[in-house]
Amino acid sequence: MSIAPPPTPLPPPTPWKLKHLLGLEELSIQEITAILDTAESFGEVSKRSRKKVPALQGRIVFNLFFENSTRTRTSFSLAAKRLSADTQDFTASVSSLSKGETFIDTAKNIEAMGADVMVVRHPTPGAPHLLARHVSSSIINAGDGAHEHPTQGLLDLLTIRKKKKKIEGLTVGLVGDISHSRVARSNIWGLTKLGAHVILCGPPTLVPKCLEKLGCEVAHRLDDVMHRLDVVNVLRIQFERAAGGQFPSVAEYSHFYGMTQARIDMARSDLLLLAPGPINRGVELTPEVADGPNSAILEQVTNGLAVRMAVLHLLSGKFDQKPSEMGL
Amino acid sequence: MTQPDRILCDAARLTAHITSLADQIASAHHSDIPLRLIGVRSRGVPIAERIAHELTTRLGIAIPVGAVDITLYRDDLTGSGRWPVLRGTDVPFDVEDAEIVLVDDVLYTGRTIRAAMNAVCDLGRPASVKLAVLVDRGGRELPIHPDYVGMRVEVSPTAIVRVHVAPHDIDEGIFQIERPKQARK
Amino acid sequence: MQTIQIQGGRVIDPSQNIDMITDVWLGRGRVLAIGGSSETADIVIDATGLIVCPGLIDVHVHLREPGDEPDETIATGAASALAGGVTSVACMPNTRPAIDNKGAAEFVVLQAQRAGKANVYPVGAVSKGREGLELAELGGLVEGGAVAFTDDGAPVSSASLMRRALQYALMFDKVIMQHCQVMELTVGGVMNEGFESARLGLPGMPAAAEDIMVARDIRLAEITGGRVHIQHVSTSRAVELISEGRRRGIRVSGEACPHHFTLTDECLKDFDTNFKMNPPLRTADDVAAVIDGLRDGTLELLATDHAPHAREKKLREIDQAPFGIVGLETLIPITVHGLVEPGHLTWPEVIRKLTIAPAELLGIPKGTLKPGADADVTIIDPNIKWKIDPTKFVSKSRNTPYGGWDVKGRAHTVIVNGEIRYTMPGVEHRNRSNPTA
Numbered sequence: 002m003s004i005a006p007p008p009t010p011l012p013p014p015t016p017w018k019l020k021h022l023l024g025l026e027e028l029s030i031q032e033i034t035a036i037l038d039t040a041e042s043f044g045e046v047s048k049r050s051r052k053k054v055p056a057l058q059g060r061i062v063f064n065l066f067f068e069n070s071t072r073t074r075t076s077f078s079l080a081a082k083r084l085s086a087d088t089q090d091f092t093a094s095v096s097s098l099s100k101g102e103t104f105i106d107t108a109k110n111i112e113a114m115g116a117d118v119m120v121v122r123h124p125t126p127g128a129p130h131l132l133a134r135h136v137s138s139s140i141i142n143a144g145d146g147a148h149e150h151p152t153q154g155l156l157d158l159l160t161i162r163k164k165k166k167k168i169e170g171l172t173v174g175l176v177g178d179i180s181h182s183r184v185a186r187s188n189i190w191g192l193t194k195l196g197a198h199v200i201l202c203g204p205p206t207l208v209p210k211c212l213e214k215l216g217c218e219v220a221h222r223l224d225d226v227m228h229r230l231d232v233v234n235v236l237r238i239q240f241e242r243a244a245g246g247q248f249p250s251v252a253e254y255s256h257f258y259g260m261t262q263a264r265i266d267m268a269r270s271d272l273l274l275l276a277p278g279p280i281n282r283g284v285e286l287t288p289e290v291a292d293g294p295n296s297a298i299l300e301q302v303t304n305g306l307a308v309r310m311a312v313l314h315l316l317s318g319k320f321d322q323k324p325s326e327m328g329l
Numbered sequence: 330m331t332q333p334d335r336i337l338c339d340a341a342r343l344t345a346h347i348t349s350l351a352d353q354i355a356s357a358h359h360s361d362i363p364l365r366l367i368g369v370r371s372r373g374v375p376i377a378e379r380i381a382h383e384l385t386t387r388l389g390i391a392i393p394v395g396a397v398d399i400t401l402y403r404d405d406l407t408g409s410g411r412w413p414v415l416r417g418t419d420v421p422f423d424v425e426d427a428e429i430v431l432v433d434d435v436l437y438t439g440r441t442i443r444a445a446m447n448a449v450c451d452l453g454r455p456a457s458v459k460l461a462v463l464v465d466r467g468g469r470e471l472p473i474h475p476d477y478v479g480m481r482v483e484v485s486p487t488a489i490v491r492v493h494v495a496p497h498d499i500d501e502g503i504f505q506i507e508r509p510k511q512a513r514k
Numbered sequence: 515m516q517t518i519q520i521q522g523g524r525v526i527d528p529s530q531n532i533d534m535i536t537d538v539w540l541g542r543g544r545v546l547a548i549g550g551s552s553e554t555a556d557i558v559i560d561a562t563g564l565i566v567c568p569g570l571i572d573v574h575v576h577l578r579e580p581g582d583e584p585d586e587t588i589a590t591g592a593a594s595a596l597a598g599g600v601t602s603v604a605c606m607p608n609t610r611p612a613i614d615n616k617g618a619a620e621f622v623v624l625q626a627q628r629a630g631k632a633n634v635y636p637v638g639a640v641s642k643g644r645e646g647l648e649l650a651e652l653g654g655l656v657e658g659g660a661v662a663f664t665d666d667g668a669p670v671s672s673a674s675l676m677r678r679a680l681q682y683a684l685m686f687d688k689v690i691m692q693h694c695q696v697m698e699l700t701v702g703g704v705m706n707e708g709f710e711s712a713r714l715g716l717p718g719m720p721a722a723a724e725d726i727m728v729a730r731d732i733r734l735a736e737i738t739g740g741r742v743h744i745q746h747v748s749t750s751r752a753v754e755l756i757s758e759g760r761r762r763g764i765r766v767s768g769e770a771c772p773h774h775f776t777l778t779d780e781c782l783k784d785f786d787t788n789f790k791m792n793p794p795l796r797t798a799d800d801v802a803a804v805i806d807g808l809r810d811g812t813l814e815l816l817a818t819d820h821a822p823h824a825r826e827k828k829l830r831e832i833d834q835a836p837f838g839i840v841g842l843e844t845l846i847p848i849t850v851h852g853l854v855e856p857g858h859l860t861w862p863e864v865i866r867k868l869t870i871a872p873a874e875l876l877g878i879p880k881g882t883l884k885p886g887a888d889a890d891v892t893i894i895d896p897n898i899k900w901k902i903d904p905t906k907f908v909s910k911s912r913n914t915p916y917g918g919w920d921v922k923g924r925a926h927t928v929i930v931n932g933e934i935r936y937t938m939p940g941v942e943h944r945n946r947s948n949p950t951a
Contacts, residue, residue, distance in 0.1 A: 046401075049452065054451065056400070056401035084401070104830065125833045127785025128831045131829075146833075
């Protein structure tokens with residue numbers, strides 16, 4: 002009797018070797034999809050009465066935050082705890098560092114305490130990349146200056162995918178201060194890789210034309226593009242930009258780019274509204290819009306937890322087939 | 330894929346073993362406790378479904394089937410560059426006070442089953458957990474014993490015992506494959 | 515003093531339009547002759563297959579002393595120069611305190627004499643304390659040995675101060691070397707402004723910040739009749755402006771640094787601080803324009819902007835790390851890589867920009883092999899292949915973007931004032947009259 006060899010799944014393009022998550026720019030489409038798929042299956046864990054699995058038992062996740070961020074830090078801590086990792090926060094201002102101990106010294110100390118994963122938020126672009134070159138722990142970029150905020154990008158992708166059942170072919174608007182936004186950059190890389198059309202919209206001082214080279218469309222008048230959008234992601238404005246003269250006043254910004262009900266009404270009825278938060282109600286978004294039927298702002302928070310669990314899990318390298326399937 | 334070195338069981342025998350498992354479970358079952366099957370992903374799930382189908386005929390009541398993904402409960406992960414596949418736990422019933430039969434294809438070290446028990450117990454407190462396996466190949470590393478066994482085989486520790494079952498595979502059966510030299514690092 | 519015969523090399527001396535295989539004779543600290551000599555040589559250097567040229571001159575180095583000795587000292591910087599084939603350097607005054615008075619200039623000269631390595635010429639500050647407010651005592655600086663003036667590290671931002679500096683320096687026929695950067699346009703900037711900075715989320719420094727000041731200073735040179743030298747030209751528009759100024763007879767010159775004709779802002783993709791310099795690495799178009807400027811003579815000089823920084827200073831977040839790279843020891847191979855090998859410049863053209871052209875800019879009696887000139891000679895092995903290993907640098911600092919590059923061309927033997935002061939690893943020259951010495 003001749004037995005045909007069993008069918009094998011298509012091999013993935015390269016071995017899974019993700020050690021750090023520094024940005025979405027360097028991830029492949031397959032890697033992004035794997036993270037989103039994993040995050041979706043983690044949604045189930047969060048629905049259990051006992052919301053905890055032992056996947057990262059005995060591992061240490063350090064949060065190194067050199068910039069304030071209660072939300073992201075809390076989300077990472079909770080994600081780590083749901084995977085049974087031990088978590089520890091290290092919060093410092095960059096100014097206190099400059100008194101002597103350097104950023105790398107600090108990280109090396111934390112590494113010496115046994116950190117398996119460092120979740121790093123830093124005001125300077127590339128700071129997590131610097132750590133990745135000098136310590137052996139896995140590094141997760143939780144926001145580096147205006148560069149990237151990959152888990153935010155991933156949770157936005159997950160929210161879009163869950164709500165719209167796809168990403169390819171969608172037109173997604175990013176509104177606000179694109180120049181200084183790490184959320185925008187991570188969104189741009191993730192969305193364009195997965196086949197969405199991205200429109201960047203804001204005043205020319207915050208949305209320079211050269212961003213078109215990232216594979217996006219640049220628009221300065223929101224009212225002209227609202228009707229084309231499947232998704233709109235409203236970025237937070239940093240008020241100090243007004244002080245820096247990037248736009249004349251918050252009121253004028255809000256007049257041209259604030260997400261009001263009138264603007265929502267210009268768009269198709271199934272427009273999906275995202276905002277990475279924390280939002281300035283009444284500036285980027287009116288309260289009725291933020292709480293309205295198009296808004297998925299709170300789902301983003303829930304998805305953020307799932308995405309961070311998925312990333313922590315995937316960077317740990319703790320996954321494989323069942324031993325019996327490997328003959329173990 | 331490596332060519333099988335030995336066929337341990339063909340499709341017809343495989344079906345007979347599943348029937349035998351259903352018989353064993355039915356005869357041990359007390360009708361006052363709800364019976365539920367949970368397959369261990371991935372090939373434990375279709376086996377559990379087929380056992381449940383036969384049990385439904387024998388007992389005259391529908392036996393619900395769930396699935397556990399034990400990836401997050403493993404203690405023996407290698408992270409050997411394989412792509413992560415997390416298929417998720419899907420148990421659409423209450424495990425509380427039920428008689429749970431865990432179903433898996435091959436029983437070897439027992440580590441998978443330990444992980445699966447932890448996963449099930451995270452969902453609630455069953456009245457009892459029993460274990461049904463299609464093949465027991467020996468070689469336990471933990472004090473775990475199956476309650477219901479389809480067949481027992483003796484193979485060398487380096488061999489791979491692989492169950493092929495629909496819908497995962499078109500050629501049903503149980504096969505022995507000698508491990509390629511550098512497969513285990 | 516010993517008589518040295520450098521035998522059979524390709525002698526290139528642009529000051530005399532010489533490019534031929536011949537001998538160079540040195541003795542009593544002077545060039546004795548090119549070709550034959552009646553003297554007896556104590557040392558014969560076989561220069562077959564090598565280039566023999568006037569000692570190279572780098573008009574733009576930072577030696578960090580006084581104030582930042584962990585980065586470099588006058589002695590280590592002058593030794594690094596020799597290892598790079600450079601016999602004379604002009605050092606920038608942005609030390610702590612700044613070289614803004616006669617005593618400070620004399621200190622540099624004294625330290626260089628003590629070191630006995632390359633010749634070191636101080637460049638004095640334009641303004642007191644390099645604060646950009648009042649003219650420094652330029653006359654005192656000249657008397658202390660200063661050969662030019664600059665506030666380098668920063669520009670002379672005030673147009674009126676720049677105008678006065680250009681006028682006042684006429685008294686000594688000295689050049690004002692300007693670091694061109696409109697500071698208001700570069701606040702917080704760490705790299706070139708453009709697509710790459712937008713991609714990386716890093717604050718940018720637009721090319722226009724350089725162009726605007728180049729345009730301003732050329733115009734100020736025009737109305738004053740003064741001499742302005744544009745340091746480290748990095749933009750295509752700056753090259754055009756200098757070219758136009760020179761056509762109109764304005765006394766403006768420009769220098770290019772090896773990193774500005776070999777690297778672009780794309781190199782910052784990994785946030786490596788060894789690619790952080792000021793002016794920043796620009797785009798491929800700018801690199802092409804700098805090369806064109808070197809080819810057509812708009813940019814008369816090559817200079818390194820040797821800017822050593824101790825490891826811990828560069829090993830910081832990119833906004834905290836200082837600007838600049840070490841350049842002296844990579845000058846020859848990177849010039850070969852960027853200019854000679856691709857056919858942009860011939861060896862005589864390169865050597866002109868590193869010998870007679872800088873000597874004339876600074877008004878120093880160097881850069882020539884005319885009989886009677888100072889016996890400063892660089893012998894270059896143009897074909898030797900080697901790998902740049904920063905750990906082997908003579909400089910105190912290691913901050914180079916070229917680490918690990920496989921390159922061609924290196925200083926073989928360097929002679930200053932008739933003394934062999936540097937030989938490439940593995941090279942030895944024996945004294946014939948006293949072999950044991």
